[in-house]
Amino acid sequence: MANEIHQGSAHQGPAAIEAIAKARFVRVSPQKARLVIDLIRGHRAENALQTLQFTKKRVAREVEKVLRSAIANAERKAEDAGDTLDVDSLFVSACFVNEGPRWKRIRPAPMGRAFRYQKRTSHIVVEVAEHHKAAATRAASAAAEAEASKGVKGTIRKARKALAQRQRPAPTKKKDKK
Numbered sequence: 001m002a003n004e005i006h007q008g009s010a011h012q013g014p015a016a017i018e019a020i021a022k023a024r025f026v027r028v029s030p031q032k033a034r035l036v037i038d039l040i041r042g043h044r045a046e047n048a049l050q051t052l053q054f055t056k057k058r059v060a061r062e063v064e065k066v067l068r069s070a071i072a073n074a075e076r077k078a079e080d081a082g083d084t085l086d087v088d089s090l091f092v093s094a095c096f097v098n099e100g101p102r103w104k105r106i107r108p109a110p111m112g113r114a115f116r117y118q119k120r121t122s123h124i125v126v127e128v129a130e131h132h133k134a135a136a137t138r139a140a141s142a143a144a145e146a147e148a149s150k151g152v153k154g155t156i157r158k159a160r161k162a163l164a165q166r167q168r169p170a171p172t173k174k175k176d177k178k
Contacts, residue, residue: 016135017085018093019074023066023124025100028059030122033097036060037124045071045090045128063124067092070128083142089134094127 026033036057040048045067052064071090078085100121106114130138 016130018129020127021070026122029120030099066126090128093129098123
């Protein structure tokens with residue numbers, strides 16, 4: 001049964017490009033950051049950026065930076081793989097906020113006492129992925145391009161070899177000088 005599951009996963013379509021970006025130790029409460037993160041989860045990257053630009057929360061700027069970084073990481077990942085990536089086909093596949101360390105501070109209180117309070121920090125994680133239909137289209141176009149250029153490379157190589165042979169002068173016999 002394990003073999004069947006493994007074989008089934010091998011027949012899936014081309015791998016979609018995924019990228020992740022993190023912002024750690026952001027000086028905002030995780031509860032407040034989650035309010036903004038929930039607005040963009042599952043949306044297209046372009047729509048998520050517009051939503052963040054018009055959100056009236058201070059943490060929206062930080063989340064926007066992380067989202068832009070994730071998009072740039074996806075572009076770089078596609079470039080390194082030699083693929084082309086349509087940024088319009090990216091969507092926010094996962095985003096969440098984890099609690100970072102708390103800064104413990106002390107506020108002076110009356111009669112020589114002190115009150116403790118905590119400044120909370122957050123770790124923001126945004127993951128973008130290419131839509132599976134866009135990935136299939138990209139893979140099909142790459143395969144078609146590879147097939148089309150397959151014969152061209154061989155033809156060019158043969159033409160260059162023929163030109164090189166024509167340009168070489170015919171070897172002549174040297175006469176001995178005596």
